[in-house]
Amino acid sequence: MSDDSMDWMQDAPRIVVLGSLNMDLVLRVPHAPDAGETLMGRSIARSAGGKGGNQAVSCARQGAAVQMMGCIGADADGRALREALEQDGIDTRAVRVQSDEPTGTALVMVDDAGQNRIVVIAGANAQARASEAELTAALTGAAFLLIQFETPMAEAVRAMQVARQVGCRVLMNPSPVHAVDDALWPLVDTLVVNEVEAAELSGLPVRQPLQAAAAARVFHDRGVPRIVVTLGHAGAVALDADGARHHPAPRMDVVDTTAAGDTLTGALAAELARGATLDQALGQGIRAAALCVMQLGAQSSIPSRDAVLHSAPAPIWTRLPS
Ligand code: RIB
Secondary structure, eight states: OOOOOOTTOOSOOEEEEEOOOEEEEEEEOSSOOOTTOOOOOSEEEEEEEOHHHHHHHHHHHTTOEEEEEEEEESSHHHHHHHHHHHHTTOEEEEEEEETTSOOEEEEEEEOTTSOEEEEEEOGGGGGOOOOHHHHHHHHTTOSEEEEESSSOHHHHHHHHHHHHHHTOEEEEEOOSOOOOOGGGGGGOSEEEEEHHHHHHHHSSOOSSHHHHHHHHHHHHHTTOSEEEEEOGGGOEEEEETTEEEEEOOOOOOOSOOTTHHHHHHHHHHHHHHHTOOHHHHHHHHHHHHHHHTTSSSSGGGOOOHHHHHTSOOOOOOEEEOO
16 A cells, blocks of 8 residues: 555644754764774764654654753854744743753764764753743643653653643653663654664564564553554554555665654654654654755754655555554
């Protein structure tokens, strides 16, 4: 089955993202250095990033109205990150400035195969928070709240609880992965995990689609209605009450995989918020991620909705045995 028809499109939905904002220092290297090795890199560049910021930009470039909640330092990086979001039409009024912390930084090493290794210094992201009144105002009438794990867990939980109270769906992307309290799972409407996160949180091995479906069933049994497990070049597995499906990825020339997961997550949320089915939304997310990996950098490589719709169609998806 394929989902090329986009005539289910409706008015721009509103999405709230609570998450990190980092200035990425992107180093191109021939390979990851070993312990004790000094390596000559190919280039260095600064690029707007952070999982929260990247997902907000992906939602906005897919046509959603986006509000960002996060925290930056009172420095040039913070100002540059705010301006980058505003250039995409993102509402940044709920991005706080913490004057005694630097803006978050990520050291991103990209090797010749396009694979990355990332170290994040949280800085001001550790102060990301919003009051109950701010959360209620932002989440009332919003289609989705997007949460990742680069900002404080207690704040994410509070936001998820408020979202539940006001009828806003929660998309959780537990990255970087750490333990999730059992009470949290039923607050999640849509879970997006990569193979490493799926394995860590389910306790099962996740290397191929059937294993991804088994892990997704564990999350479904914990109370999450919709699960997407991404598998890099092997595509992704979607699971909901209708069973498990494997969505292959298109062939692509990989330059840099940074923000591919964020691009998929943002596009998926924007399409689900428009009323797309999980398979339609995931098809769009996979196509967006395929375009993202062909360019260097995080927000600089996230495609527009038009670019995605003019790219190669998503490969045909298949049902997996239950
Ligand atoms: O997911 C990619 C992002 O992870 C980078 O932009 C970096 O800032 C880290 O947060």
